[in-house]
Amino acid sequence: MSEVLVVGSGAAGLFSSWLLARDGWPVIVVGKGTPSSAMSTGCLRRMPEACHEKALNFLADEGMPMVTGERTGISKLGTPFECWLSPSHSTWGPEGAPGSVTVVGFQGHPSLHPNLISSVLGHRGIRARPLTLPSTLPPDIPLTALFRDEGAWEGVATEVQRTEGGTVLLPAFLSRRDYWRLDWLERRCGRTVLEAVTPLEAPGQRLLDLMRARAIEAGASIWDGRTVTSLTVENGSVRTAIVRGGLEVREMEVGALVMATGGALVNGLGLNGRELADPFTAFKVLDDGDVLRGGYATEKGRLVSRSGNVVRNAAGAGDCVRAPCKGYGDGLPHAFESAWTAVKALEGA
Amino acid sequence: MRKDVLIIGGGATGAGIVRDLALRGVECALLEMGDYCHGASGGNHGLLHSGGRYAVTDPPSATECAKENAILRRTAPFCIEGTDGLFVSLPGDDPSFADPFLKGCKGSGVPAEELTAKEALSAEPGLSAEALRCIAVQDGSIDPFALVQANVDSAREAGAMVRNHCRVTDMVLEGGMVVRVKAFDRRSGEILTIVPEIVINAAGAWAPQVAAMAGCEVAMGLDQGSMLVVDGRLCGHVVNRLRPPSDGDITVPNHTATVLGTTSRPAASPEDVAPSRNDMELLLRETSAMLPALRHCRVVRAYGGVRPLPGRGGRGASRTFSLITDERAGNLLSVVGGKLTTYRLMAERVSDQVCNALGVRAGCRTRTEPLGPPVDEAGGSVSLARLRRKYGFKATTVSLADQRMLCSCEQVLRAEAQMVLAGPDALALSDVMRRTRAGMGYCQGLDCALSLQELMMEAGGTEPLASLTEFLEERERGQALASGDQLRQEVLRRHVLRGVFGLGERE
């Protein structure tokens, strides 16, 4: 049978492809560029409706355990960060609030700002002390550069142990593979270790890496560095897609399509001035005058043509889809919910 | 404390006066309620006038501009980009404007030379191929913040007391003279009291409010103008429209950006600065006729300024200035009008008058005394090559031991922010921004805000959330009309700073 083409390899695309692949569909995920999910905090602010168990299943990770419930963490500004799902070292549950915190940063490196955070925590009534370790690392260089060997970690452990007790707050820079270091540091220093919650850094990328691994395990093919440049829609169905990768262009037949290209932020939706637009000029986009909430019109998950007819074999998921209740912090939960809806719509067809 | 002269208002006018007087040995003080250039000096398009613009309508003004242009280029080269200027006409423009323009320039001593369209296109490749007549003049691009700061630094060095974030709250009069002036110092939270011989009201659009504290009146027109900051230097010259003065007739290259200007409408108050969507569309439409690349540009920020004009205001008002005295407060002198390019001359005239009244014989030194060093692109990085442009003589106080970056958009070193934070003028993050340019680039502080606040904490700051929120809201004021790529940037910025970090109110 013709493949299901998932356009976009972010959270919505990968969750859709995992669901479809597990149900035996041949799935090709086409994506290019960093999706919004890879720039996220790696946490879900709220529980996605209807599909949360599936989502938990999807995000289960041995190397980096995920925890759910009423969780709170410390943001990179020192402000509270409340969420429903996070990696285990990012947040604490209702009983686990720290009484005092040692904030670890590296001189002149933006990965964490000990003085700023300590002050903000202090105003919140949490005793906090900055621990600024010497460093000459340029700001654009990822912090991993300082942690190439065991000695570097031993050095941090030693410095931490010199400080008074309390929770240790570290910059968030570890990959899934190295996440165990946080457990190691906890054992080594006998203190709770937390990672600061922040977007635009490692946490989003490692969430994405986890999702990709799960999708590939389930049997989806991922076509990296490729974009869908046009689609043909005939008689109410998507028929073919033109895919570009580098200098090469290929045409393929499409059995079904999940549009998960992302919002205007990642150029998934086009932006003319302040108005959203469909880059494929095939489907209806509703703007509502709000670049965050606007996107593809959907009917129970399926895309709608510009003339208003439901497209039989195409559905939309994620930021590219219109959702009046979408706001800051809703990106990931909405991605899962809409992907679930989209897949049900396609499987029902 | 006693001072011979108290100057109220730290724009170009006030700063120029305090410097001039201090260099003449007068004991003076300047108080500015916000950061320097709070008013019109910080809300213009940074044009160093050649005088061409006034050659026909206001020849004395044109002559003044031409002379002061040369003086500033000599004494303050560091804050001036000697871009020179072009006046170009396009099909549909009044063809009878060009010849009187040339004649007017000649007559008022404004250097001007006609070029063929081909020569103009060669000098300015981004110019529209439809350019008809082209006249070269000596416009330049000037950084008002650096200029005013240099005046402040020079005045301090000569013994003046200069403070920003000090708002004059009231004046006490006795016998028809101002005997005491009170001001609230935001830094310390305390009330300052100054006992002045003479008070100079250089508060620009706020001059009527200040004068009212002494029971006096200043008649003034307020006129709002809008400008757009576009990312990238899309012209090498200042490009003007060769037609009678109108909206959207100028583009000015400035650091890493191009400023498009300007519009004109009556302003309800000095704070009535906000540009409208119409202004933005008009500016883009008109300027892109001269420079077609502007059709696909990224507007980083829309801002406005209020021009204080003597008398009733409006586009036709004379731009020369006036000194207003009022018998209700004999020692209060209000300075009204003027423009950035001729600030020094204004300051000289006011200072002459003040020195006369005080019996001070020393003459004006600002015509020749350097305000800053020549620009010399020293150093092996973009950051180092730019230090003099921003800090003038103070460039040498930036430590080069650690050359790590703070702001990528504007290639600002951490050491620059540290130098500014160690000085007397930085209270808020936006003070650091105006001097270092951190946060002025296209990301409008997304990347550097937290790092900048950390530096402030290291320098003894105490209220980081309030400080960051103030900075965030200040940057957001220019984003209300964001579209295209700048709208994408703004979505990300809000998501990170408000959505995740919870600054201001979570939306």
Next chain:
Amino acid sequence: MTDHGCIKCGSCLRACPVLSDPNGTGFPGPRTVGVDVPRFPERGRIGERALMCTMCHACEWACPSGLEITGAMLQLRAEVSPGLQLPGHLRMRENVRSFGRAVRTEFTGWREEGNRTLYFPGCIGLGPLAAMTTTASSLLTALGIEHDISSRAVCCGSPLLKVGALAEAKALQHRNMETLAAYERVITSCPGCTYQLREVYGVRAEHMVEVLKAKDLRSKVRGKWALQLPCHLKRGLSPWSAEALVHVLTGAGVDIVRLPVEDRCCGGGGGMLAGFPATARSMAHNKADAYRAAGVEGVITACPFCALNLGREGLRVLDVSEAVHAEKMR
């Protein structure tokens, strides 16, 4: 110009293989060099560290705004290079001036037989990896593709472009075009040459992987082998071509181990090898460590720069043409 679309997300910085190497911290990074500095009138002051880039396109692939960062960096190089005197680059240009190639020629098996197909080995293939060229040539012959290897073919010019020597690159192009005029088909083993010939010269050039795609092949190697997917093949030409390398090898029965690091830059491209040898070595060394940790026999690649740079780390590195036999032996 990178078209104004940058939103300061930092994705390019996280993707850059130079920035994550301990000897790469001197590189200002793709955002500074490709996006921010070009906006300054003082951009010429950026200095030689702007050239510490292998042109691997990882930044472009990561960019959510679709910016052509690599191209912008190349443009800045062209501007600042005349003022720079990196010894390795000067040596390379001197070589080109003297004998038309970036490195000393070692190859001697020229074939000028009037065939319709030209095999264009490129400077590395005619220099330190001359043995690879001999093998590749034999493979082509065994596949029934009769071909010349012309002594008149000079450097394709790509390395010259990377150091801003535009006029010299153009001159090389003219010389090569004269030679190429006699041929209908050009095959090369270097993705850099492929790109240059195809996109800059406008000639129908094929990379070896594309030629081998449709052929019956047998493995020449035993044990498990990892892959070095060349940046300039996967991201410079087409990701499908990089996948073709995988199919060619698995189709021939080579036991391939897929590793996450396989498409990370080896550190050899973009003038890094000549200009900043310590960084190139460091990047190769770290990749070699990753391969060694996987316990493979060696690495198979499809790019002479990768083969050269990785090969210097004590790893067994083969070009694809050295890893397979033609199925039908003559």
